[in-house]
Amino acid sequence: MNARTTVAAVYVTVVFLVSMDMTIANVALPAIARDFAVPASATGAVDAAYLVSVAVCIPASGWVSDRVGPKAAFLGALVLFAAASLACCLAGGLGALVAARAAQGAAGALLLSVGLTVLYLAYPPEERMRLARAIVLPGALAPTLGPVVGGLLVDHLSWRWGFALNLPVGLVALVAGAVALDGGGERRRRRFDLRGFLLVAPGAGLLTAGLNLGATRGFGPVALGLAAAGLGLAAAFAVLEPRTRDPLVDLGVFRDAAFRLSGGAMVFLVAGFMAAGYTFTLLFQRGLGHSAALTGLAVLPKAVGLMAASQVAARLRDRFGPGRVVTACMTGAAATIALTVLIGAGTPVALVMILHLVMGFCVGQSSIQLQITAFATVGTAATAAASTVYNAERQMASALGVSMGAGVLAAVSAGGLASYHAALLASAGCALAAAFVAVRLGRAAVPVPAAR
Known part of the structure; x- marks a missing residue:
């Protein structure tokens, strides 16, 4: 090599x-x-x-x-x-x-x-x-x-x-x-930037801890208090950091339209994907009574779809542009997530696998297009700052997605499968939000780097 x-x-x-x-x-x-x-x-x-x-x-x-x-x-x-x-x-x-x-x-x-x-x-x-x-x-x-x-x-x-x-x-x-x-x-x-670090590090830590605690033990006063404190510190960081001469994180990368819109769509994408995965696993095992082994088999095509997306990403980007590809794929992801609410105890596993195959392809395709687009116009000097911000957004979106699924499950107490269905529909809503942001990405002047 x-x-x-x-x-x-x-x-x-x-x-x-x-x-x-x-x-x-x-x-x-x-x-x-x-x-x-x-x-x-x-x-x-x-x-x-x-x-x-x-x-x-x-x-x-x-x-x-x-x-x-x-x-x-x-x-x-x-x-x-x-x-x-x-x-x-x-x-x-x-x-x-x-x-x-x-x-x-x-x-x-x-x-x-x-x-x-x-x-x-x-x-x-x-x-x-x-x-x-x-x-x-x-x-x-x-x-x-x-x-x-x-x-x-x-x-x-x-x-x-x-x-x-x-x-x-x-x-x-x-x-x-x-x-x-x-x-x-x-x-x-x-x-x-010590002041910035003392704001954003505890803020990110408290927010993650609160979301993690809420997802595992319920959103009681402690979990909500931790998350609220984390959000408060993060807000203070966002206000004060642009005024710092040598900022810990250069928030100026958000002035880049491609980076800003791609990151926003990615947050909704990751949150919806994580929430759907978390909720469906519980639905299939606890709600429908299937084994852990069968659950793993049912969702395995999701990984196949993710990998298959990489094979055609360049051609789709060249032909349609990143905004249109992500809009179409996230609309498809929302539809497949919404269709999982129709799965019952007698639904053939093959049909469940097909839904996850399509979902994986749509999410994988969108993830590739968004990450390439986010860094398309970021200069070499700003690459480290952009990487920091992008990974922080992804990390928070992952924690937020799982917590959203857990929160909806806890809030909807109608009995039966209603709580699982509500959480899955909320996940589909996140996917639609990603598609909406991608529409704006398509309207922006986003360069399309050569595929080869």
């Missing part, structure tokens, strides 16, 4: 590891509770520590990338991720495991943001459509394979092996990255 292909391969590998770690521990929580002799409810901190740490550290990733350079930041984060994975393997108690997961989250935040920076520094805008497969594969496979791999390891080996897998793969990625990355990217010796 040439150097640029190696950079893309390293990006795919690293994003896959980080995404896998978000889900692989879920099925291991009962085993962790048994090993450490703690209540099952206490193990929720294992996931919460990871998610909150990612949310807290993403805002600072742009400053780190500017300060030490994208290559050094990326490789340093990869070393930290591997070390934290080893600490998870060797943890002797719940407290040590939670601390190691928090370190993993910090490293994961850097890898997600800086990884996108090094990828786009290696490929100019006119060649980024060739990266469609690299962009979609990690997100398509990791959520599907994470619970499967985690379950197999827990049943046949130990939950610790779920973290041990990161070590050899991470070592290969580290060596390849050290050789292939050219150390490019502008370094800016700007001071650290």
Whole structure:
């Protein structure tokens, strides 16, 4: 492989590891509770520590990338991720495991943001459509394979092996990255914006913690209070940050119409997709009484659809433009999500699989088009800031989507399947909102980089 292909391969590998770690521990929580002799409810901190740490550290990733350079930041984060994975393997108690997961989250935040920076520094805008497969594969496979791999390891080996897998793969990625990355990217010796960090980091952390708590234990006063405090700090950050001489996050990237509209559509897309996945899993198992194995089989075509979308992304973009493609695909996604409310106990599994195949294709196609478009007119100097903002938006949208699904399920208490149907329709509404934003994207003067 040439150097640029190696950079893309390293990006795919690293994003896959980080995404896998978000889900692989879920099925291991009962085993962790048994090993450490703690209540099952206490193990929720294992996931919460990871998610909150990612949310807290993403805002600072742009400053780190500017300060030490994208290559050094990326490789340093990869070393930290591997070390934290080893600490998870060797943890002797719940407290040590939670601390190691928090370190993993910090490293994961850097890898997600800086990884996108090094990828786009290696490929100019006119060649980024060739990266469609690299962009979609990690997100398509990791959520599907994470619970499967985690379950197999827990049943046949130990939950610790779920973290041990990161070590050899991470070592290969580290060596390849050290050789292939050219150390490019502008370094800016700007001071650290402490005020901005003290606003946005706790704000993101509190908002994520509140949404996570609401999704797992209900939106009581504590969850709502945490989320409200997080929103308040984030609002203060948005007001004060543009007045800062050396901002932690350059919010000036929102002046770019393509970036602003693509990011807005992406937030609705991710929130709707995550809410639909969360709700449908509960509907199929709890509401309709199917097994976990059959549920996994029913939604597996979603990943196939996501991957298939990458094969035709360039041709659709060249022919119709990103706005029209996303508008059509998100309208299709909304329709397929809405149709899932018609699924009953006697619905053939093959029909359920077809719906998820179409849904995966529509969401995958939209995700590719939006990410390429978001960075189409972002200059090299602003790539780190744009990567930080884009990943922060995606992270918050993921947490918001799951929480929205859980909140609707809790709020609608009509009995039977009504609560699941209401949550799925809310997810479809998010997809329609993404389509509405994409209409505006189509009307904006958005460049269409060459596909080849």
